[in-house]
Amino acid sequence: MMLSNSSKYAVKAVLYLALHSNEDHKIMVKDIAKPINVPQAYIAKLFQQLVKESIISSTRGPKGGFYLTTENKNQSVIKILNIIDGEKRLTSCMLSLEKCDEDKPCPLHAILSPSRNKIIENLKDKTLEELALDVKQGYSYLPL
Amino acid sequence: MMLSNSSKYAVKAVLYLALHSNEDHKIMVKDIAKPINVPQAYIAKLFQQLVKESIISSTRGPKGGFYLTTENKNQSVIKILNIIDGEKRLTSCMLSLEKCDEDKPCPLHAILSPSRNKIIENLKDKTLEELALDVKQGYSYLPL
DNA sequence: TCTTAAATATGATTTTTATCATAAAATATT
């Protein structure tokens, strides 16, 4: 809907890390692909960006893999979306492509801008750890 | 954001019709392209679908063109989106691609489902005529 | 120090979406 395929995959993969990894237990990309049903090479590429922006952590070589530090886990989900899709995807006008402006709103602005702002706010406020906790407690489910 | 390029174009073009056409004053596709800044051939193709689904009306030959009847104007905007993008685009799960389900929600469901439902509801309730009226009264603007 | 196992970097391919082009069908006007 409002997320690209890539950012959906990224969120799923990172949440998988949040649930199953830590500094002492790293996970290889090939072991993530199957459980979340995303092509292995695809995740590998997405993870490169996320490592570069320090959303997730990695070490290479034998016994290496990807993982989340405590610091990583306290980041907001929205960072993933902004890195993969770019900020405009969430904030740009629904009709004119550029400049969503209260002063000169498009015909759909009043209909969806408030709800959209709410979504953005919620995404900003929610950390990876909080989302993972929901899953752990059975309030939500990590989809295939 | 949540609309494809095609449905953005479609909404803009149909609202242009709502503002400037009626049974007695039809508009040719070549005269719509420029003011709303959408390629002429692109609109032509989109309009074919919309005519087929009776969102807009048309007559061909000289003195022909596209226009909106009163009945057309009383349709909801969401119909355009559903025809061009398909219903799933608005309703599918943000993470798993299929089945947005309250009983087995994904980690993002709680964050965005209520706002999304609100948007869908608003889109359903708003007719083309109402949107056009907003523009006419200066409450909103039809973008390039 | 050598081998092996992992991420990283880079690029190729495929699929989808967006855009362009053109011939056929229909209607008003002469």
Place this chain on the structure above:
DNA sequence: AATATTTTATGATAAAAATCATATTTAAGA
């Protein structure tokens, strides 16, 4: 009836997104 003008139908091309593949770099362990 002939002509001109418009939509309609269909397909071709271009651009972007998604997916796949492979060679390079890094680190652990023998």
